């Protein structure tokens with residue numbers, strides 16, 4: 389007589405219900421921290437390469453063009469234009485291109501929309517009230533046409 393046991397239901401082997409207590413801190417990094425701090429002040433920060441002078445509208449530690457470390461920061465006026473967009477139900481997600489910068493910021497449009505969005509339309513960021521900001525991208529409530 390054998391004592392061999394075989395699972396007949398594969399889920400019994402693959403599923404182990406329990407929990408693993410993990411405690412950790414996640415650092416968003418130097419560049420994102422600067423971007424986050426600016427958001428908390430109701431500002432958009434650009435990351436300027438001191439070598440090629442390109443300004444990126446997204447947090448970067450190194451210039452993707454010349455690979456130099458970025459240590460210069462400039463405030464970007466929170467007004468740009470719709471570079472691209474997508475619609476999901478009533479939600480409209482846009483890529484905003486700011487003048488004289490590289491890269492885009494992805495965010496949502498204010499609802500309800502007055503008509504269908506168009507590429508090239510001028511939009512501006514609407515920030516939360518100062519006391520409600522946390523340094524998160526959601527400190528920008530939405531972008532609105534102007």
Ligand SMILES: [Zn+2]
Pocket residue numbers: 437438439440441442451452453454455456
């Ligand atoms: Zn550069």
